[in-house]
Amino acid sequence: MTNGSEKTIHTLIPAVDIREKKSSYIVTLDIPGADKEQIKAQIENNTLIVTASIETVAGNEGSAGIIKEYRREFSLANDVDMHTVEAKYDLGVLSITLNKKAQFLPKEISIN
Amino acid sequence: MIVRAQAIPSLFGDIDELFATSFPVVRHYGNTRPSYGVSMKDTGEAIDITIELPGVSKSDVKVTLHDNVLTVEAERKQPDLKNDEQWIRNEIRYGTFQRSINLPYPVAESKISAIHENGLLRISLPKAEEAKPKQIVIR
Numbered sequence: 001m002t003n004g005s006e007k008t009i010h011t012l013i014p015a016v017d018i019r020e021k022k023s024s025y026i027v028t029l030d031i032p033g034a035d036k037e038q039i040k041a042q043i044e045n046n047t048l049i050v051t052a053s054i055e056t057v058a059g060n061e062g063s064a065g066i067i068k069e070y071r072r073e074f075s076l077a078n079d080v081d082m083h084t085v086e087a088k089y090d091l092g093v094l095s096i097t098l099n100k101k102a103q104f105l106p107k108e109i110s111i112n
Numbered sequence: 113m114i115v116r117a118q119a120i121p122s123l124f125g126d127i128d129e130l131f132a133t134s135f136p137v138v139r140h141y142g143n144t145r146p147s148y149g150v151s152m153k154d155t156g157e158a159i160d161i162t163i164e165l166p167g168v169s170k171s172d173v174k175v176t177l178h179d180n181v182l183t184v185e186a187e188r189k190q191p192d193l194k195n196d197e198q199w200i201r202n203e204i205r206y207g208t209f210q211r212s213i214n215l216p217y218p219v220a221e222s223k224i225s226a227i228h229e230n231g232l233l234r235i236s237l238p239k240a241e242e243a244k245p246k247q248i249v250i251r
Contacts, residue, residue, distance in 0.1 A: 018200040019193065030204060032149075032164040032231035092166035092231015 007055075007065045014050070014070045023105055025080070025098040031070050032092035039094060041087050048074045048085075050094065079104035148186075148209050156245060158238040159215060166231035167204070173233060175226055180219070183212045184233065217243035 017028040031039060031052045039052040052070040076082070079100045086097045149164045165173060165186050172187040190206035193199065218240040226235045 015203040015205075017202055017204045019191075020198050020200050021194075022196045025200070028204065030164075030166040030231070032166040033162075034230060089230075091168065092164070 007067055009067045009069055011069050011071065014052075014072055016072060023100050025100075027074065027096040027098065029070075029072060029094045029096075030092065031089075031094050033068075034089070034092070036089050039089060041085075041094070041096060043076070043082050043085065046076050046078075046082075048076055048096070048098070050096070052094075148211070150211060150213070152213070154216075158236050159217065159219065161213065161235045161237070163211065163233045163235075164231060165209070165228070165233050168209075168231070170228045173228060175233075175235060177219075177221060177224065180215045181212050182215055182235070182237070183210065184235075185210045186233075219243075 014029040014031050016030075017026075019026045019028070027048070029050055031050075031054075034052050034054050038054055039050070041048065041050045043049070050070070050072050052068075054068045054070075056066045056068070076098065081099045081101045084099045088095050151162045153160045153162075161182065163184055165188070168186045168188050172189070174185045176183045176185075186209045188204075188206050188209070215237065219237040220240050223238040224235065226233065228234075
């Protein structure tokens with residue numbers, strides 16, 4: 001930082017869409033302006049935690065940098081398979097696919 | 113008995129219990145981060161404008177400059193739900209977005225550049241020669 005100016009931290013709650021499919025949930029979060037490496041998604045104690053820390057470099061002399069801290073948590077029900085979670089980041093949007101465990105999927109019963 | 117109509121997430125621990133309970137209702141939080149934040153910076157040589165456009169494809173963004181007014185139009189398309197799908201939560205706003213910014217200085221139109229990356233639209237508008245700061249030589 002130049003001239004000892006302080007950084008400002010903005011704590012932000014990203015907007016979320018959640019879509020339920022037959023065999024999975026799709027969680028979509030708006031985290032614009034991040035690099036993939038700045039986003040962290042983890043599951044801990046049945047809770048999905050998404051965090052991102054995006055630093056904007058100070059521009060001209062004397063202006064402070066800004067850090068945007070995104071954070072959102074979701075408690076997961078027991079139908080979510082914690083071992084097959086997938087995430088991708090595209091166009092500033094993080095999409096997380098949470099598959100349902102096989103025993104919670106609808107089953108068709110054949111009639112003899 | 114007091115019934116709280118809507119849970120408001122705290123700043124640091126918005127624990128959504130939606131997966132833990134049944135979820136017939138799509139709740140909307142009023143204080144989530146609004147999309148389409150705009151920031152504008154004067155670097156001395158140029159005006160740098162950054163607009164958050166998450167989920168918007170490059171082909172759905174249009175930037176025009178007219179009479180020193182910069183206009184950004186964008187469309188975020190709503191994903192279609194298939195028959196067996198349903199929304200559990202829907203906070204993200206879809207549709208069209210338009211924002212016009214009155215530029216504080218005349219800009220060199222031929223030198224404007226725009227980059228669309230990771231959901232951010234960055235426009236750099238170099239100032240016209242007459243708008244740049246000039247140092248006056250003291251004799």
